Amino acid sequence: MPAYEISINGRSRRVDVEADTPLLWVIRDTLGLCGTKFGCGVGACGACTVLLDGQAQRTCILPIAALGATSRITTIEGLAGDGHSHAVQRAWSELDVPQCGYCQSGQIMAAVALLRELPKPTPQDVRRRMTNLCRCGTYQRIHAAVLRAAELSRPGGPA
C-alpha cells in the first residue's frame, strides 16, 4: 500500500492508504480530524470542503493520489491562527449562524475561499457562489455572515 506525505494544518503527516482513498476519509478516519464532514460522497453538498492551497476543495471526490506533492491542506481545525479565530468564524459567531451545525465547517471553508478570491463580494456574488447545501436552511444568516466577514477582514475595517 502506498504511503503519502501530506501537509495539513501546517504539519506534515504520513498516511498509508490505498491510492483511491478520498481525502475526506483520510482526514476523518486516518488523521482523526472530524470537523470535516461526510454528507453525500459525490461532490454535491460541500460538507467535506477544505482549503487546498487556498482554494475550496470538496474532499469526498478527491482521491489522495491526486494530491500534488506540495499541496497544503487547511481544515476547519486549522483555520484559526495562534488561537485567534478567523474573520469568517468571527462573523459566523456574531450572526449565530449554525443550527444543527453539521454543514457549517464546509460552509465556513467555502466562505474563506470565496473571500480570498473576491475580498469584496456583492450580495449577488455570495448568492451565486456559496453553493454548499444546508438542510437546516441557515442560508440567510450565512449570506449575511459572508458579507460581514468581508467587512471584518478589510484592512482598516471594523476590528
Next chain:
Amino acid sequence: MRPCCGRPNCRGPAGRPDVTDTNRRDILKGAAALGAVLTLPVRLEAAARGPAGDQPALNAFIRLPATGGAVFQCPYAEMGQGIYTGVAQILADELDIPFEHIRVEHAPTAEAYRLLEFAPGVPKIRVTGGSFSTRSCYAALRAAAASARRMLVQAAAAQWGVPEADCVAELGVVRHPATARHTAYAALTARAAALPVAEPILKPANQLRYIGKPMKRLDTGAKINGSAQFGIDTRVPGMVYAAVKHCPVFGGEALSFDDSILSSSRHILAVEKIPGGIAVVADSFHRAKKALADVKVAWSDSPLAGFSSTEFAERLRARLDEAGETAESIGDAPAALAGAARSLSADYQLPFLAHATMEPPNCTADVSADRAEIWIGNQMVDLVVALVQGATGLPAERIIVHTPFLGGGFGRRVAFTDQVIPAVLLSKKLAKPVKLIFTREEDIQHDFYRPMTAVKLRAGFDAQRAPVAWHFTIAGDGPGRNGNPGFVGKLDESVFGGLNKQPYALAHKRVDYVYEPIPIPVGYWRSVENSGNAFCKECFIDEMAAAAGLDEVQFRRNLLADAPRFLAVLERVAGLSNWRSARYSAPDGSIRALGVALHEAFGSIVGEVAEVSIKEGAAVVHRVWAVVDCGSVVNPAQIEVQLQSAIVFGLSAALRGEIVIEKGAVRQGNFTDYPIVGMSDMPVVEVAIIESGAPLGGIGEAGTPPIAPAVVNALAKLTGSRIRSLPLSTHHLVTI
C-alpha cells in the same frame, strides 16, 4: 419474512430479536401522538432527584460543580432547534445564575426526564419531536430551578442563622443584605443538596433576565471550530467500520452472498447479513464501502417487487369517493352540498418524501457480554435502550446511550432500528466497537418516508356565493398507525390532522378518512401530516375564494371573525407583505404575484405570504413574509431562524421533493436527484412574532406547512390554472 414489530411491511428479518415488550409499546404509543397532540398537561415535578453524579445534584436538571458555574441536564436532543440554549435560558433565569456560566448536557436515561404525558394513565415518554421540546419542559424546568434556588437560599440562611426570607439569590450568589454577607452557590451546593426538596416559588415575569430575550446559542462556538461532536464523529479505541447495503427492493433479504473478499484482504474483517441487507466491516470506512460494492448478493423475492408509487397514487385517488371513517362532522355537509346553489370539487395529491438529514444515519456500538455502550444522534433515547435490550438481553442499567449533537433530525432520528440493530449485532459478533454509517444513497433509498396521500375537497356555496359547507376525503396511511403496535382505533390523526379542527366558520364541515395501507416504511417528517394537508386545504381555500369572487385575504377574513388569533396573524402578514391580490410587474421586469396561506400546527398559528415569479418554466420564490403566534416567547432569535429553516425545508419539498418508487425500489439516491433548496434559490424570509399569551406553541415545525400553498396560490395567478400536486418540478410553468 417474519414481522418483528407488527407493521405489515416490517423489514425485520427472521432471527432478529423481537422487541415487543411493553416498554417499547408504551414508547411507541406516545410517539403516535407526535404529529397531533396539542394539549400537554405537564406536572411540576421539581422533586425528582438526578442520578448520583460526581457533583451534588440539587435535582434531576441541575448540578453545581465546586469550580463554579452550572451543568444543566437537557431532556431533549440538540438537533439544530436550539433547545440547549432555550433550556439554559429557562434554568438560568429561575436559578438566577449568569448565562455565560452554563454548560448543557443531554440528560441520561432516567424517569425524571420523561416529561410528555399524552393521556392520563399512559406512561410518560421522552421524545425530541412534535415541536414539544420547549413547551413540554418549560414548566418543569422553571419549577426545578426555582426549587433549587430556594434550597441554596435556605442553606445560606441556615449557615448564617438568619431567616430565609431575609436572603436573596442573584447571579450565582446568595446575599444577606442586612449584614452584607454573601456566598457563591458553589460553596452552598453540598449543604443545599442535603436539604429536603423545596417548594418552588417562581419569579415574577418582570424579574426574568433571559426568558423572552434573543440570547445567543450556546453551541455556536463548537459548531464553527470543528469541535462539535456528532454521532458520526464518534471514535472509540479499537473501533472498526461498517458499511451497509439493504436490498434495493423493499421487503427483500440477502439470501446468500459471496464473501471471498474476506480472504483477499486483511483489512476486511467481516461480511454479514443484517436485517434486510448485508454489511461489510473493515478497518476503515472507505475500505468497507468499497468492498461492499464488490460483494455479489442474491436477494430474496419480495412481495413489494411490483410496487410503483405512480400506481399507488392512482389507487389512492380511486378511493376518494368512498365513505371511509368520519374524522370530523359538524352540521350535515353532504346534505348542504347536495342543496348548494354552486359547488366545487378538486383532487389533490402529494408524493413520498425523504428526510435527507445532512448527517447521514449512523450508529456506533460497543457491546460485550455484560454491557453495551451506544453512540447515536437520536430523538428518542429510551427507545434506543429498549432496542439494545431486545438485541442483547442485557438489563437496561448495563446499557449506556450517548446522544451527541444531531446533524438534523426532522423525524428521521426517531426511526433508528435500521442503524442500532445491525451495529449492535456486528459489535457483539466481532467483539469490537463498530461504527456503522449509511451512505447518502442508503439513506435516501431506505428511509421512513413522508407518506403519499390523495385528498378530495368539495365545497358548496349559497345563491349569494357565500360558502356554506365543505367535505374533505383523504386516502392514505400514516406513521401514527403504520408500524406502530401501540396504535388503537381506526382514526389515525397523523393522516388527516390539519384538515379537521379548522378555524374557518362554515355551518357544515366534514372530514372523512379512507385507510389505504402503505406497504413501504413511512415515518414522521417535519410537521408530519400538516405538510401535505395544509397544501390541499389552503390551496382549496383559494379556489373557494375565486369561486366566491373575492380577494383571498378578504375571503379568509370573512370566515375568521370568531377566530381572533388566526385573524390577527392573517392581518399582520397581509400588512407586512403589502398584500395585493392582483399580479404586478417588478422593477427587474418579472411578473410577480403574492400567495397567502394560514395554518395552525403544534399549538402555533403561522401565516405566510410568498412573492413568486416564473423563470424558464420553474417557480422563483423571491420573498416570504411569515407571522407566527406561538403564545409566548422564550427566544425570539431562535423563533426567527426556526421559521426560516422550516420554510426552506417546505420549499425544497414544494419545488423539487419527490421519492419515486418503481418495481419496489426508490429511484432517487443523492442530492443530485433528490435536490434541496440552496442559497441561490433561497427567498428572503421576514419573520414577525405575535405574543398572544396563549399557551406556549411549538416552533420547529409550524413554519413548514404554509409555504407550499402560499407559493402555489401565487403561481395560480401567473399561470391562470390550478396546480394540485407537488412537486412543482413535475409541472411546466408558464406565465400567461
